[in-house]
Amino acid sequence: MKILHLISGGDQGGAKTHVITLLRELSKNADITLVCLLEQDFAIEARDQGINVIVMQQNKRYKLDIVKSLISMLEKDKYDILHCHGARANFIGMLIKKKYSIPTVSTIHSDYKFDFDNNLYKKLVYTTLNYFSLKHMDYFIAITNQFKQMLVGRGFKQDKIYVAYNGIKITPRNYSMSREEFLSRYNIKYSQDKIYVGIATRLHPVKGIPVFLKAAEKVLKTNNNIQFLIAGNGDANYTNKYKEYVKTNKLEDNVVFLNFVKDIDNFYNAIDINVLTSHSESFPYALLEGGLNKKATICSRVGGIPEMIINEQSGLLFEDGNYDKLAEYVERLAGDVELRLQYSNNLYNRIENNFSDKNMAKTHIEIYRSILTGNIKRGR
Incomplete structure (x- = not known):
């Protein structure tokens, strides 16, 4: 089985983690090639993970000679499936299908209607192009059941949509520094008497940072005796707005922006409670990573999150935007170490049993086999 995965290569966050984690494990069971359209960190990290990476540089989206090169590659090396990730790859995949017949799959990593919300031009143009491209795909892999139902509700055929949850490598966490050492990097003095509440996410409106800040203010x-830590970066306009809120409301002593944290396990080691306040989500790695680090979790009830976090069993869920409930939950967990331990252990076990990288790869192999039994003829 030969699968060609196509992605822009400029991706960060969950999509990057998903693809690299998936292909690293898939490569043990299939002939996998990853084509990136940009030579950036994505391609470098994928190579470091032992994935076969080819960069076909496409500096501008309208440079479509890449289509001819990809068709030649598909034809010469006799790939069985073309698997696209993201709007740019979907568009290229659609153009390939016009000239070369091959089963084409697109993974739905997010709600495509919100992918370009931070730029009006891109939202109008790229969202429309992506929707048009998706309509030409043969099959879809949704990373949550909720995303599958979303696609069905928008007119996509149910029997063409598979579900494969995100997965993560189940390994013991290794911390390169103590909690005290990590916090000292940000001029935060560690205290055993304090509870540390963290959020690791992009500083973008869809991530609900104001919900986190308003809950912190109320608590x-x-x-x-509670310290709130924000790990992540984003557009300067949004970042400055959030920092101004902290300053205006005199929260600087207890709410600290850490910016981007590369050694994310050290971040999770330093906190007691992991929070996610997104208005829209898929199946976020921030929760999988926090879960493997055995952190009690509170998050908004959106997207595929309820498929991972079982309320009052493996964490706590609040309705989107309800910072009063978030504040209540933070105070509850901050005052109950046994409850934190119960939720964190339950989430760890749930991830280990259901959301490993091995399970994710196994599901994809089953999906590919199902697609290939459809006998879609390959060729021009």
């Missing part, structure tokens, strides 16, 4: 009115 700190009655409990000054």
Whole structure:
């Protein structure tokens, strides 16, 4: 079985983690090639993980000679399936299908209607192009059941949509520094008497950072023994707006922006409670990573999150935007170490049993086999 995966190569966050984690494990069971359209960190990291990577540089989206090169590659090396990730790859995949017949799959990593929300021009143009491209795909892999139902509700055929959850490598966590050492990097003095509440995410409106900040403000009115940590970066306009809120409301002593944290396990080691406040989500790696680090979790009830976090069993869920409930949950967990331990252990076990990288790769192999039994003829 030969599968060609196609991605822009400029991706970060969950999509990057998903593809590299998937292909690293898939390569043990199939002939996998990853084509990136940009030579950036994505391609470098994928190579470091032992994935066969080819970069076909496409500096501008309208440079479509890449289509001819990819068709030649598909034809020469006799690939069985073309698997696309993201809007740019979907568009190229659609153009390939016009000239070369091959089963084409697209993974739905997110709600495509919100992928370009931070730029009006891109939202109008790229979202429309992506929707048009998706309509030409043969099959889809949704990373949550909720995403599958979303596609069905928008007119995509149910029998062409598979579900494969994100997976993560189940290994013992290795921390290169203590909690004290990690916090000292940000001029935060560690105290055993304090509870550390963290969020690791992009600083973007869809991630609900104001919900996190308003909950922190409410908690700190009655409990000054909690420290809120924000790991991540984003557009300067949004970042400055969030920092201004902290300053205006005199929260600087208890709410700290860490910017991008590369050694994310050290971040999770330093916190007691992991939070996610997104307005829209898929199946976020921030929760999988926090879960493997055995952190009690509180998050918004959106997207595929309820398929991972079982409320009152492996974490706590609040309705989107409800910072009052988030504040209540933070105070509850901050005051109950046994409950934190119960939720964190339950989430770890749930991830280990259901959301490993091996399970994710196995599901993809089964999907590919199912697609190939459809006997879609390959060729021009």
